[in-house]
Amino acid sequence: xxxxxxxxxxxxxxxxxxxxxxxxxxxxxxxxxxxxxxxxxxxxxxxxxxxxxxxxxxxxxxxxxxxxxxxxxxxxxxxxxxxxxxxxxxxxxxxxxxxxxxxxxxxxxxxxxx
Amino acid sequence: xxxxxxxxxxxxxxxxxxxxxxxxxxxxxxxxxxxxxxxxxxxxxxxxxxxxxxxxxxxxxxxxxxxxxxxxxxxxxxxxxxxxxxxxxxxxxxxxxxxxxxxxxxxxxxx
Numbered sequence: 001x002x003x004x005x006x007x008x009x010x011x012x013x014x015x016x017x018x019x020x021x022x023x024x025x026x027x028x029x030x031x032x033x034x035x036x037x038x039x040x041x042x043x044x045x046x047x048x049x050x051x052x053x054x055x056x057x058x059x060x061x062x063x064x065x066x067x068x069x070x071x072x073x074x075x076x077x078x079x080x081x082x083x084x085x086x087x088x089x090x091x092x093x094x095x096x097x098x099x100x101x102x103x104x105x106x107x108x109x110x111x112x113x114x
Numbered sequence: 115x116x117x118x119x120x121x122x123x124x125x126x127x128x129x130x131x132x133x134x135x136x137x138x139x140x141x142x143x144x145x146x147x148x149x150x151x152x153x154x155x156x157x158x159x160x161x162x163x164x165x166x167x168x169x170x171x172x173x174x175x176x177x178x179x180x181x182x183x184x185x186x187x188x189x190x191x192x193x194x195x196x197x198x199x200x201x202x203x204x205x206x207x208x209x210x211x212x213x214x215x216x217x218x219x220x221x222x223x224x225x
Binding site: 002033035037041042043045048088090092100102103104105106107110 | 159162215
């Protein structure tokens with residue numbers, strides 16, 4: 001157990017809808033990164049939040065947005081869902097916005113878009 | 115897009131044997147990390163090797179890094195059934211915050 005929690009565990013949405021995924025970081029961590037993992041693929045970096053500010057973004061369209069709160073928990077919002085958004089969404093917390101910091105992953109949210 | 119690729123894509127061995135998986139990447143890096151993932155769940159950090167290191171050990175794990183060939187290998191010695199999982203390498207690509215994962219190796223350890 002890493003102490004990183006995600007909710008919900010599973011989610012089913014229809015195309016065009018909006019979804020919000022939540023992540024609680026490990027105690028003492030101020031950085032949250034979000035990843036999308038399609039079936040059979042490695043995780044792909046969506047973005048990172050460090051002390052409530054976006055600290056890097058991957059190659060994802062603007063309909064993927066996020067927030068980090070003062071307690072360092074985070075949300076991932078996806079608007080206008082598409083079928084290809086079906087994936088496992090992982091968040092990871094770490095103690096700083098550096099690539100050398102060990103990232104502790106949550107169990108993920110499985111999103112299915114119909 | 116994926117930074118690199120793991121090889122082989124799948125590996126099946128018997129308990130007690132050694133498992134070796136390789137990772138190739140495309141851009142310069144500051145460090146390379148290996149992660150394990152059980153059954154589509156969260157990833158677990160195994161080991162980090164910096165670009166100026168050539169080899170690192172942690173328990174039954176041995177990681178090598180060859181920056182001239184842009185490749186790394188993960189060796190698991192005396193494998194156990196509990197080692198059954200997917201293994202991913204991840205690089206920072208020189209960017210402070212972003213980790214880029216490979217496509218993974220699925221390891222099956224049978225009794």
